[in-house]
Amino acid sequence: MWGGKLRLPPTSDPGSLTMRERIGRTGGELRRLAHDRGLLLVLVVVVALVATFVVFPLFQVFRESIFPRGQFDATHFVRFFQGAPFLITPFFNSLILGGLVALTGTVVGFTFAFAIARANVPGSRVFRWIATLPMISPPFIMALAAILLLGNRGMITQVIHNVFGVRWSIYGLPGLVLTQTLAYFPVAFMALEGVLRAIDRSTEEAAFDLGASKLRTFVKVTLPLAAPGIGAALLLLFVISLGDFGNPIVIGGRFQVLTVQAYLAITGRYNMPLGATLAILLLVPTALVFIVQRYWLSRRSHVTVTGRPTPSTAHASGPLLRWVLFGVLCFLSGVILLFYGMVVYGAFTHLWGVNHALTMDNFRYVFSVGRRYFMNTVQLAAIATPIGGILGILIAFLVTRKRFPGRKTLDFLSMMNFAVPGIVVGIGYLLAFNAPPLRLTGTAAIILAVFVFQRMPVAIRDGAAMLQQVDAAIDESASDLGAGFMRTFGRIVLPLVAPAMFSGMAYMFATCVTSISAVVMVVSARWQLMTVALLNDVDNAQLSRAAAWGVVIIAVVLAAIFVLDVLVSRLLSRRGSHGR
Amino acid sequence: MAGELLLQELTKVFFGLREQVVAVDHANLAVEEGSLVTLLGPSGCGKTTTLRMVGGFEIPTSGEIYLAEERITELPPQRRNTATVFQSYGLFPHMSVFENVAFGLKVRRFRRAEIRRKVEETLALVGLQGLGGRPPNHLSGGQQQRVALCRALVIEPQVLLFDEPLSNLDAKLRVETRDHIRKLQKTLGITSLYVTHDQAEAMAISDLIAVMHAGCIQQMGTPYEIYAKPANTFIADFIGRANFLRGRVAQITEGEMVLDLDGGDSIVVAASDGYAAGDRVKVVVRPEAVDLVGPGEGELSGAITLAHYTGSMATYQVELPDGEVFNVEVLSPQEKGFLEPGTEVGIRIHRKSVHVLDVD
Numbered sequence: 015m016w017g018g019k020l021r022l023p024p025t026s027d028p029g030s031l032t033m034r035e036r037i038g039r040t041g042g043e044l045r046r047l048a049h050d051r052g053l054l055l056v057l058v059v060v061v062a063l064v065a066t067f068v069v070f071p072l073f074q075v076f077r078e079s080i081f082p083r084g085q086f087d088a089t090h091f092v093r094f095f096q097g098a099p100f101l102i103t104p105f106f107n108s109l110i111l112g113g114l115v116a117l118t119g120t121v122v123g124f125t126f127a128f129a130i131a132r133a134n135v136p137g138s139r140v141f142r143w144i145a146t147l148p149m150i151s152p153p154f155i156m157a158l159a160a161i162l163l164l165g166n167r168g169m170i171t172q173v174i175h176n177v178f179g180v181r182w183s184i185y186g187l188p189g190l191v192l193t194q195t196l197a198y199f200p201v202a203f204m205a206l207e208g209v210l211r212a213i214d215r216s217t218e219e220a221a222f223d224l225g226a227s228k229l230r231t232f233v234k235v236t237l238p239l240a241a242p243g244i245g246a247a248l249l250l251l252f253v254i255s256l257g258d259f260g261n262p263i264v265i266g267g268r269f270q271v272l273t274v275q276a277y278l279a280i281t282g283r284y285n286m287p288l289g290a291t292l293a294i295l296l297l298v299p300t301a302l303v304f305i306v307q308r309y310w311l312s313r314r315s316h317v318t319v320t321g322r323p324t325p326s327t328a329h330a331s332g333p334l335l336r337w338v339l340f341g342v343l344c345f346l347s348g349v350i351l352l353f354y355g356m357v358v359y360g361a362f363t364h365l366w367g368v369n370h371a372l373t374m375d376n377f378r379y380v381f382s383v384g385r386r387y388f389m390n391t392v393q394l395a396a397i398a399t400p401i402g403g404i405l406g407i408l409i410a411f412l413v414t415r416k417r418f419p420g421r422k423t424l425d426f427l428s429m430m431n432f433a434v435p436g437i438v439v440g441i442g443y444l445l446a447f448n449a450p451p452l453r454l455t456g457t458a459a460i461i462l463a464v465f466v467f468q469r470m471p472v473a474i475r476d477g478a479a480m481l482q483q484v485d486a487a488i489d490e491s492a493s494d495l496g497a498g499f500m501r502t503f504g505r506i507v508l509p510l511v512a513p514a515m516f517s518g519m520a521y522m523f524a525t526c527v528t529s530i531s532a533v534v535m536v537v538s539a540r541w542q543l544m545t546v547a548l549l550n551d552v553d554n555a556q557l558s559r560a561a562a563w564g565v566v567i568i569a570v571v572l573a574a575i576f577v578l579d580v581l582v583s584r585l586l587s588r589r590g591s592h593g594r
Numbered sequence: 595m596a597g598e599l600l601l602q603e604l605t606k607v608f609f610g611l612r613e614q615v616v617a618v619d620h621a622n623l624a625v626e627e628g629s630l631v632t633l634l635g636p637s638g639c640g641k642t643t644t645l646r647m648v649g650g651f652e653i654p655t656s657g658e659i660y661l662a663e664e665r666i667t668e669l670p671p672q673r674r675n676t677a678t679v680f681q682s683y684g685l686f687p688h689m690s691v692f693e694n695v696a697f698g699l700k701v702r703r704f705r706r707a708e709i710r711r712k713v714e715e716t717l718a719l720v721g722l723q724g725l726g727g728r729p730p731n732h733l734s735g736g737q738q739q740r741v742a743l744c745r746a747l748v749i750e751p752q753v754l755l756f757d758e759p760l761s762n763l764d765a766k767l768r769v770e771t772r773d774h775i776r777k778l779q780k781t782l783g784i785t786s787l788y789v790t791h792d793q794a795e796a797m798a799i800s801d802l803i804a805v806m807h808a809g810c811i812q813q814m815g816t817p818y819e820i821y822a823k824p825a826n827t828f829i830a831d832f833i834g835r836a837n838f839l840r841g842r843v844a845q846i847t848e849g850e851m852v853l854d855l856d857g858g859d860s861i862v863v864a865a866s867d868g869y870a871a872g873d874r875v876k877v878v879v880r881p882e883a884v885d886l887v888g889p890g891e892g893e894l895s896g897a898i899t900l901a902h903y904t905g906s907m908a909t910y911q912v913e914l915p916d917g918e919v920f921n922v923e924v925l926s927p928q929e930k931g932f933l934e935p936g937t938e939v940g941i942r943i944h945r946k947s948v949h950v951l952d953v954d
Contacts, residue, residue, distance in 0.1 A: 042653040045668040053670070417653055487684030490651050493671040494678050495698035495749060502672075509688050 071442025123202025154260025167367025185267030209243030406473025440535030
């Protein structure tokens with residue numbers, strides 16, 4: 015009756031086990047793959063896509079910077095270390111700008127987060143809505159608005175000139191800090207609101223109980239607990255500012271930054287190696303920040319996640335602080351609304367700074383001459399969004415639920431573009447797909463590829479979050495009952511995450527429609543996009559028409575969010591009887 | 595006879611960043627055709643990992659799995675003829691009960707009429723007739739459990755795998771469902787591997803029990819053998835309750851063995867192989883395998899320090915002279931009288947129930 019021989023718990027040296035067992039693991043996974051055709055096929059396709067559209071372009075940027083025309087030539091890097099201004103200046107300018115925006119953006123973001131999450135200011139829903147507005151509009155809308163108000167022919171500028179006789183304008187570092195802060199503080203707000211809400215209120219209450227004042231509690235308890243979140247927000251804003259292209263090209267003036275210089279080197283001077291070198295100079299600090307974030311900051315989180323929401327009766331602030339915060343939020347929101355209002359107003363004027371008479375001409379232009387840009391943008395974004403969304407979930411499913419050799423590598427590579435600034439991706443695409451075998455330059459395909467693969471890390475992260483809501487036993491059941499990989503994914507996994515996927519798609523569509531930094535490198539005469547048209551109009555001092563583009567872009571995004579929202583609630587109500 | 599399901603030196607190592615965990619350590623197991631074998635052990639003992647390797651959800655680090663003499667070690671779940679009843683059921687929430695059960699048949703390309711017939715039949719078998727149109731989350735927990743069972747049965751697997759299938763049910767339903775599963779399993783003659791941490795459940799449902807601890811199968815036997823002749827201290831302690839007494843083999847005669855208990859009298863028990871006079875041993879005495887008698891009458895004596903009355907049973911803790919605590923369970927205490935703490939008692943051991951182990 016004894017099927018198993020008696021064994022005592024393992025006493026063998028674990029070190030000696032490692033080698034044999036490690037080989038055993040990879041071997042087992044490989045042999046498994048050989049028996050699982052569906053998974054193997056999907057893996058081959060996914061790996062090929064990631065290699066072609068993520069790894070290869072980035073590799074091309076590195077190659078171009080040190081092996082231009084196939085020969086080793088590190089001149090630009092040598093010049094950089096020798097202190098050549100055309101390389102050093104944009105490098106340090108970018109770092110300075112990034113540092114400043116990280117500070118201001120985090121302060122504004124924290125103020126919003128604290129006021130809404132902890133101080134219970136009145137009208138918090140309105141404030142939250144205003145704070146998310148910049149996230150769904152093209153970030154350089156802020157720069158456009160700043161020019162309308164404070165540019166050479168801006169409303170406020172002209173008042174200053176008339177009253178004080180001073181010629182002053184916002185171009186350069188001040189304008190950049192202002193516009194990037196307004197455009198990107200919502201990122202810090204979102205992150206910090208989550209962190210502040212996650213801090214267990216009992217820690218603060220304990221401090222009060224022990225006799226600490228509110229200020230002391232804030233400084234000694236709340237801030238240290240939020241510190242990892244604040245650190246993360248600082249780093250994130252730094253990276254976003256560094257990679258921003260839209261604002262500096264509009265309002266940067268003589269203040270040279272890496273993204274714009276790389277763009278100008280390639281499109282203006284056709285100097286590919288210089289452009290690639292500037293891209294690498296941009297990539298290095300960005301990548302460093304992500305490494306710091308990943309391996310250092312992420313281990314220092316003190317926030318206790320209990321999964322049980324603590325009732326949000328705020329004690330953290332007295333009435334005085336609450337009203338002060340309310341005032342600050344009103345002011346900041348007022349500025350944001352003023353900026354957006356300026357764009358809307360500007361869109362209905364003849365020629366900004368010259369003739370402010372109201373007209374519909376700009377919109378007539380947008381929907382006649384510019385109709386093709388509109389259609390291109392909407393169509394390409396509409397095609398890229400479901401592809402990107404499904405691909406994101408597919409890769410998330412592969413790396414979280416399946417076992418195969420190289421799983422961690424695929425995870426890393428597919429998430430890599432998260433840490434690569436858009437302009438670097440764009441330059442990579444320009445270099446990678448300029449020649450056979452994959453000549454895509456000038457086609458719609460290259461824009462689609464940029465849309466899909468630049469957003470892919472976000473799609474994968476969202477996909478992984480969605481899959482966490484699906485019990486692993488569900489998809490295991492499907493394969494247990496005989497379903498192959500494609501059937502399990504298509505019939506079980508996708509339908510279950512569909513509602514969440516559609517919600518995520520609205521955001522993905524928005525980022526495609528509003529994106530500029532990567533696509534600006536790959537658009538062509540045939541395939542122009544609205545954001546690029548907007549920049550061109552700014553460049554040609556057609557500010558009113560640029561504003562009209564801005565209004566249309568925001569309208570498209572809002573419409574998409576609305577449509578997908580309706581779609582999701584339809585889907586959920588239809589499935590109501592089945593719903594999870 | 596060759597087992598229908600065979601595990602050979604099956605090992606699973608999980609590699610973490612800094613450490614590796616040997617979840618299953620060279621497990622050997624045979625499940626004969628038509629029998630139900632239970633993997634029993636505390637949480638983290640490797641029983642679920644073993645089951646998941648049989649189902650194809652984990653890839654073994656080394657070792658082999660054979661099903662009806664075919665090697666299935668690396669086959670993905672969809673290519674092995676096993677079916678699992680998951681702890682959380684894993685029902686497809688976007689499909690009706692009927693569609694859930696029909697899923698495996700559709701994959702196997704059965705004809706529509708055939709599918710309908712088989713699904714209705716199997717639903718009736720588990721008592722769910724008429725509920726096919728419902729979405730699974732409109733059913734009670736017990737009904738969901740039966741849908742999961744039904745969905746596994748309908749594809750007529752060579753082996754049915756149960757991963758703690760009753761742990762989400764309340765106590766009463768658990769006993770009902772357990773008996774239902776056992777009855778179905780016997781009638782249909784399905785080879786089954788069953789995982790649980792509940793020893794009562796294992797005892798009630800199994801032909802054979804494999805007790806696992808720290809990744810190893812430590813003993814395999816019938817419920818009777820596991821309880822009466824535990825292979826080591828861990829198993830004696832894990833299955834039911836046990837008192838451990840230390841002693842020495844005083845002499846061995848024809849079929850009998852005299853043990854001198856430390857701090858007590860000697861006791862005559864049935865002889866076990868492998869012991870010689872003078873060996874130190876550990877004696878396993880179940881709490882119900884003794885009688886409480888007057889002071890000085892049994893092999894042991896002491897004072898009651900704790901007494902609980904639970905209706906069907908009285909449980910006592912008796913402190914022996916050497917300070918050790920001895921647990922005693924007395925059935926139908928109404929007959930024998932309930933003893934108060936402080937009472938001096940003697941303990942008479944039922945000699946046939948005593949089991950002798952090596953001192954570890």
